[in-house]
Amino acid sequence: MSTVPDHVPAELVKDFSYFTGPGMCPMRGGDPQGALAALHDGPPVFYAPNNTYDGYGTWVFVRAEDQRRVLQDAETFSSHRKIFEKALGYDLPTIPLEVDPPEHGAYRSLLNPLLSPKRVMAMEAANRARAVELIEGIKARGNDCEVMNEFAFPFAVGVFLEFLGLPQSRREEFLGWADKQFHGTPEERGEAIRTVIAFMQELVDLRRREPAEDFMTFVVQAKVDGREMTDKEAVGMGALLFVAGLDTVAAAIGFDFRYLAENPEQQEKLRAEPQGVVLAVEELLRAFPTVIMTRIASRDTEYDGIKIKAGDRISCPSMVANRDPQEFPDPNTIDLARPNNRHVAFAYGPHRCLGSHLARRELAIAMEEWLKRIPTFRLKDGVAPTTYGGHVFGIEDVRLAWGAAGR
Amino acid sequence: MKIRVVKEKCAGHARCWAQSPEIYDLDDEGYILDGDIDVPEGQERAAWLGAKSCPERALVIEDYKKDSAA
Structure with a gap:
């Protein structure tokens, strides 16, 4: 799998992987997004022979303009x-992500x-109340916290349950699945995927039997191209919400809060001018995005003279395009x-x-x-969180403290 | 000043609307309404900023006089 196909010229092969190398392995105080900015000093498109968790090679598109195309x-x-496919033994496309136009x-x-x-x-209003409740709970417990477990995941999962119309009492259960699916061993991941799929199938059955005012009822009652929605389609939609909506949001909160903890002057600025938060969120999405978009060539093609064969994997790392100097002036400065x-x-x-x-x-x-309710916060004992690369970049154990030192 | 809307390129980021809701309107799916936009006098700057916020480059600025952007 990790051999270089014949149509890839040797000069475009690069020893590169999202899983190994500087900044990519799990490490304390890492900067996986920043570590990849240096790709802009090299070729705009290259081939990495071993660049997926299961050992496939991918083309890597570096520039924003090329990723857009x-x-x-x-x-x-x-x-x-x-x-x-690997976890289930059959293909169950997540929808709409894994369906192509038209x-x-x-x-x-x-x-x-x-x-x-x-x-x-x-x-x-409901989402804000959820955030406030979690933050007030943290405050009541003391002067420190671990952001991912105490806030980011419970918040993201809470919003997800609300959207799906499921009771909040299922939060712990979903947190467990999410933890295994996104951070477990390959076996645990497979098991979590099967659990989530089985859950979504049960939900589909339930909402066909007992309609309610919720997402899955809407989906199973909807028509696509004039015909009834199949179970497989409805499950594929529910599964995508789970895969796409939890880990990504939680990780973004983790990276945002780490940045603020390391930059107290920016905290103060935003506390004084909370209307700046909306733009700040955009800039931190630019600086610390976590998702790598993967595509598969559906036919043989040529891209700026580079031969790409049907079946080739094409990787568009958002964190690299977001540091493209042709797209963003001074891309490695956070403004x-x-x-x-x-x-x-x-x-x-x-x-x-x-x-x-x-x-x-x-x-x-x-x-x-958070800024409204928690005073100036810092990394607890100066210990930086662990970050990692991979298909979805992540951050763990974001420990914060404020006021007189923690518990 | 005119904004040419390349509707098929719109992917629903809705950044134009977030930037300049007085110029850019969305449909129920959150995508730009079809049809080019004649920018009213005095709103050139807002239209320009909205067009520049599109990640897909779906909004093309036409007949823009720089001095009207004050």
């Missing part, structure tokens, strides 16, 4: 990469209104008031993150309420 061309660069359009049109910017505004911030944290093209508007609000709410 690839991700906008869903016909040539398919998004159907069979994410669950079929993709029908699913997107169905789901877009549920997560449109205006619809997300209607969820604002929380950066204007014209057209970052690619939520991808480009038809598969633009369906939940982006909700995610943006979750991040802004988290930051606003």
Whole structure:
């Protein structure tokens, strides 16, 4: 698997991987996004022979402009990469992510209104109350906390349960699945995926039997191209929400709070001018995005003279495009008031993150309420969090303290 | 000043609307309304900023006079 295919010229092969090398392995005080900025000193497109968790090679597209061209061309660069096939033993496409246009359009049109910017505004009050409750709980416990376990994941999972119409009493159970799916061993991941799929199937059955006012009822009652929604489609939609909406939001909160802990003067600025939070969230999405967009060439093609064969994997790391000096002046400087911030944290093209508007609000709410309620905070005992690369970049154990030292 | 809307490139980021809601309107799915936009006098700056916020480059600025952007 990790041999270089014949059509890849030797001069485009680079010893590179999202899993090994500087900044990519789990390490304390790491900066995985910053570590990849140096790719802009090299070729705009190269081939990394061993660049997936299961040992496949990928093309890596470095520049924002090239990523835009690839991700906008869903016909040539398919998004159907069979994410669950290995764990399930059969292909169950997550929808709409793993469906290509033109079929993709029908699913997107169905789901877009549920997560449109205006619809997300209607969820604002409930989501804010959830954040406030968690933060007040932390405050009541003392002068320190671990952000990921005590705030970021419970918040993201809470919003997810609310959206799915599930009772908050299931939070611990979902947190356990999420932890295994995103941070477990390969066996644990497989098991968590099977558990989530089985859960979604049960939910589909339940909502067909007993309709309610919730997401899954909407999905199972919806028609695609004039026909009934199948179980497999409904499960694929529920599964995507789980995969895409939890770890990503939690990680973004972790990276945001780490940045603020290390930059108390920026905390003070935002406390004094909370209306700056919305732009700050955008800049931190640019600086610390976590997702790598993967596509598979659906046919032989040529990209600026480079031969790409059907079946080749194409990788578009958002964190690299977001440090492109041709797209962003002074890309490695974090400017929380950066204007014209057209970052690619939520991808480009038809598969633009369906939940982006909700995610943006979750991040802004988290930051606003945290800054409002918690005084100047720092990394507890100066210990930096552990960060890592991979298919989805992440951050662990973000320990903060404030006021007189912790518990 | 005119904004040419390349509707097929719109992916629903809604950044134009977030930046300048007085110029850019969205449909129920959160995507830009179809059709080019004639920018009213005095709103050139807002239109320019909104067009520049599009990650997909779906908004093309036409007949823009720089001195009107004050």
